[in-house]
Amino acid sequence: MxxxxxxxxxxxxxxxxxxxxxxxxxxxxxxxxxxxxxxxxxxxxxxxxxxxxxxxxxxxxxxxxxxxxxxxxxxxxxxxxxxxxxxxxxxxxxxxxxxxFGGEIVNTKPGGSHTSTQMGSGHFAGEGFGKASYFRNLEMVDWDNTLIPTANLRVLADHPNCYDIRGGVNRVWGNYFYYGGPGKNSKCP
Incomplete structure (x- = not known):
């Protein structure tokens, strides 16, 4: 299938x-x-x-x-x-x-190191509102295009020292996540 x-x-x-x-x-x-x-x-x-x-x-x-x-x-x-x-x-x-939902950086490591391309605002998810990029009120549409809140949101960061993500849910923002990062840094060579 x-x-x-x-x-x-x-x-x-x-x-x-x-x-x-x-x-x-x-x-x-x-x-x-x-x-x-x-x-x-x-x-x-x-x-x-x-x-x-x-x-x-x-x-x-x-x-x-x-x-x-x-x-x-x-x-x-x-x-x-x-x-x-x-x-x-x-x-x-x-x-x-x-x-x-999310972001993606293509990194071919042409010089043998990670790219310095930022994801989102260039700030890590842990820096929160006002700095990190975010998606909020994540919803899907059903067969007649009615909005349905997402369920079972899972977050994944392939290179968390370069870019990361933190998810959550609350009454105001519904399902949300912060994401981003600076790319190449001292912990992401």
């Missing part, structure tokens, strides 16, 4: 550095007439943190079109970004057997 899997990467906040350069503008998500111009790194991080605190669930979801079977990527409160044709997922005609 073959396993069905959909693996989606979501890049948010315009990859931080390009979207939030000192000459860039951040348009307020609730008022298009407000433009914020960050002047230095601390102000940039404050704006990002304030924006993340305003975001409510679900921010990003993948749903299946019941009529045609295509898998749609939806952002925010209903903005359809695009879809993957059902023909791409021969084993996902009706459902998937596994859902994965």
């Amino acid at each position: 073959s396993s069905s899997l959909i693996f989606t990467f979501i890049f948010t906040l315009c990859l931080l550095s390009s979207c939030f350069s000192s000459s860039a503008s951040l348009h307020n998500a609730t008022d298009e007439n407000v433009t914020l111009r960050p002047q230095h790194e601390i102000q940039k991080l404050k704006l990002i943190r304030e924006h993340l605190q305003k975001i409510n669930k679900p921010t990003v979801k993948t749903i299946q079109d019941p009529k045609h079977g295509h898998w749609w990527l939806q952002f925010g409160s209903g903005t359809l970004v695009g879809y993957w044709p059902v023909s791409l997922f021969t084993h996902l005609m009706e459902h998937g057997n596994m859902v994965q």
